[in-house]
Amino acid sequence: MRLLPVLLSAACVGLSGCAVMSVSECQVADWLDVGQRDAFAGRQKRFAEYEKACAKANIQPNQALYDTGYTKGRFEYCQPEVIFQSSLEGSGSYQICPVAQHAELKPYHDVAAQYYQAKKVKDQLFDELERYQGYLLDPKLSKENRETYTRRIRELKIKQERIEFDYFDAEHKLARFKRERGLK
Incomplete structure (x- = not known):
């Protein structure tokens, strides 16, 4: 399978x-x-x-x-492990499964989907930070753009702590869930 x-x-x-x-x-x-x-x-x-x-x-x-x-x-x-793996990849849903299975499958979907989303947001933040920091390396950058990019980096760094907390929380919940259910 x-x-x-x-x-x-x-x-x-x-x-x-x-x-x-x-x-x-x-x-x-x-x-x-x-x-x-x-x-x-x-x-x-x-x-x-x-x-x-x-x-x-x-x-x-x-x-x-x-x-x-x-x-x-x-x-x-509609097997717990398949729902879990699909949700880790951002495409899982238990909604097409028979309603009688929803209560069993929902936790597999939810914990994996929460991790996927938190990782996606974290990765997007770091990509954006890296991009703006790269812009600042341009010696021909205008003073106005330098200020705009520096301001945007500060805004992103303010968000960074919360985003990292959400990611590590989701990662911890995922690890515990996998351990409790014997998932790889």
Whole structure:
């Protein structure tokens, strides 16, 4: 099962970035596989989108095969470890899973999604700080721009403490959650 996400991600690239299908993709689509891929990626059903895209080529997608594949993909996706890993990558959601599983899956999603978001904000802050500090190295920089960039760096440094606290808190919660549940 570990190879399945990689294989499905690679196949997803072949479908125009997983948006809608081209006419040529409609002509060769394996609707069982398309449904399975959509569910395993944590997406809501997109059959109506495929129907609309394929109508341009007078092709009617097979909804029964799509639904069967979607059900299979959803079963594979709606596992705590899969939800957790997807959420760590910023794409997880337990919302497509059966409602009866939501209480079990929500903590896996929440702790991983909180970490992902805190890391993203921290990384963005450091990228922005680095960019403005780089601007200040330009010897031809005008006095006005130097003051603007210096002011922006000060603003970012004020935010930095809170952002780092949020990140380390999320990192600590993630480590504890993984330890408690035996996750890698």
